[in-house]
Amino acid sequence: MRKNNRFCFNSIAILLSLSVSAFLTGCASSDKGVNGQVIVYNWGEYIDPETIRMFEEETGIKVIYDEFETNESMYPKVESGAVAYDIACPSDYMISRMIDNGMLSEINYDNMPNAKNNIGAQYYEQSRGFDPENKYAIPYCWGTVGILYNKTLVDEPITRWAQLWDEKYADDILMQDSVRDAFMVAEKLNGDSMNTLDLTELTAAKDLLIKQKPLVQAYVVDQVRDKMIGGEAAIGVIYSGEAIYTQKENPDLVYVIPEEGTNVWIDSWVILKNAPNKENAEKFIDFMCRADIALMNFDYITYSTPNVAARELIEDESIKYSEIAFPDLSQYDNLETYVYLGEDGDSLYNELWKEVKAH
Amino acid sequence: MKNAAKKIYIGLIILFLYAPIGTLMVLSLNASKTRAKWGGFSIKWYIALFQNEEILRALVNTLLIALLSSLVATMIGTIACIAMTGMKRQAKSILMGITNIPMLNADIVTGVSLMLLYISLGIRFGMGTILLSHITFNIPYVILSVMPRMKQLNPSTFEAALDLGSSHINAFFKVVFPDLLPGILSGFLMAFTMSLDDFIITHFTKGVGVDTLSTKIYTEIKKGIKPEMYALSSLIFVTVLTLLILINLSPDKKEKK
């Protein structure tokens, strides 16, 4: 039995010393910068860390950076006040929800010349869908939702959502496993708005999704990327930001914006109402809107940037004029942005989605 | 013949448990960022790993939290087990039921309710809140693995030690504790494991800028998990396995018969 003891204590001692030594070497000083700090809440991997370092160096403001994985996991943390953040970077519909609930603070464009001048007017225009007077949100990344298909696995070009209901692609289709994106596809196919609350339109969309279910290989969110690269499925619904990356990994993949129209999403910087460091927050956002910084972030994230000045600086012509990264939104008249549907609206969508999933 | 069958059976189970680990180790040497394609052999993710301060800091946090929370949970859990044997049957059943609640509740339910608790208590979110939460969901695993050993204890040895003039504490450490040790150890390890793995509860109870490996991995989902994480996992795994084998291969000569 003593043997057992010794082993047990040995293992614990090893673990302890491992973690303590790691603690001593890894413990970075978390002092405040000379000009205070700013607390930023952003998506994971959604910024070039180098730009944060440059901001700290140029302004003397310490950035405390925190990450979330979905809009929905971000919201309760901000709302509950568990941590007082200065800046967040939610998506369109989540911003309209935060506006509704009075959680955001108005932007003062006079303090943010880069935000005023470098962001393209068309993106502010698009933002009005969820922020009617452009009072709260400064666009950071945007994109469309479309179809990614593998041209070696289909015998015709895919151009319409309707083709996701074609039986010859049974078990070769990847759908988005999220309420709004799945319903958006069906609603657009029916020619309805993706923000509809009309019960007949919603029921029609639900029936359509149930009809599609036997053909769907899997409902996935982030796995579309890897599954399409690996040739697991022929057709997948995907965010445009992934298109360039997936094509690089697998040249057989083609991204299209379906004819029936689709969702344009915009992730934007917002300053929170209870932000403890409002001035620093303005400085941070404006810094991120500087052309060279926005370009660094575009290179790092590869999601389309609304920063026109940054786009001008892109050297690679094939990306600068890429139809995928920078589609001309004026060509389409059936693009929409999600808006917050209210608690009852959300519940309604969720009930119908559960019916689809449980079918 | 019979021994061979036994060995094959153990081998198959180990293969089952380690197949994904092997896959991860192979992926950590994949030059391509995607798990869906082999892009050639490369150690670049290992190099990138050691240049990534954030991941290393998250590793430190993860180990510290896992170690401290499982140690505390093991102590509380073991003491609770001893205490429970002295309880009335009914009280014991109810307490066991309560113990199972954190295991049953979906992580998100536990996470959100603990977040609300800390807010109402006015506790500052940070390392401390993560620790409290981890201890909470670790205790059931300790209790559930110490309890069976407890029930199989022979009470007469303890009584005998007392009769022979031993104090309670002495009798416990000399007689009861060695018998419970395997249960305590596996409880500790389970707690450690659960703590390493937790994401959702940590997400809701962490303070700003305090990350663990799990929270880092999950936040990377949107943009694709970086293979540095595969590299780190492989390194941890190989380190622990080597240590284990070394300890196991150097038997204490005095105890060898």
Added chain:
Amino acid sequence: MTSKKKWLSVPYLFWSGLFIIVPLGMILYYGLTDRTGAFTLENITAIASAGHAKALRLSLLLSLISTIICFLLAYPLAMILSQIQVKRHNFIILIFILPMWMNFLLRTLAWQTLLEKNGVINHVLTFLHLPALKIINTPAAIILGMVYNFLPFMILPLYNALSKIDINVINAAHDLGADHIYTFFRIILPLSIPGIISGITMVFIPALTTFVISSLLGGGKLLLIGDVIDLEFTKTSNWHLGSGLSMVLMIFILINMVLSAIFDKDGEGSML
């Protein structure tokens, strides 16, 4: 002795009171109110709606199957392991828990890589001219994921319980003419019941509310009760319904308590 033990229960009573019961009270509050804060039982009765009831049935079925498979795989293994020399005990325990030190999400993604149509296993099978495995995105894959994820939690308590059984008792039975089967059912199995109960609890109860496995390996085509609760909390932000459904699941803790009490009578006598 009993009086001395009373104060031993204080730390845990305090802890479970503050960190289990009080949060539970919050869940009860949310579960029994609607958005306006008015009292309602709707969140509880919602379990009877077609979609939720089906999700619960599926969850029960899949976690029951997984628990049985875990038990059938782990019991023989634990028996074999318990016969190995004492000095290797801790090494053995660690070998079976070590895989769990790799992050859950990474492990599950690795299973995806193994099981997919163009996955590793199918490459090996085609190479050997064997028919391909079509398990990904089916309920079978969910069960595999559950078994994989919870197996160690069955192995360890069984192993602990079995290795505690005195070999002399078994030898005595053999000396008295009992055959292997008789010894197993009359001696080994009854003596290992505390371990069995722990193992079943640690596999069945968490399996009932898992959700990530079903979407990563099951293709998101089956809705489990864990998925529903997760949806309500994270997608709709309807904490009320999510809490109500969680409360319903606590019935299974009660059932578990009753069952343990019935099967654990023998354990009671030999207690400290």
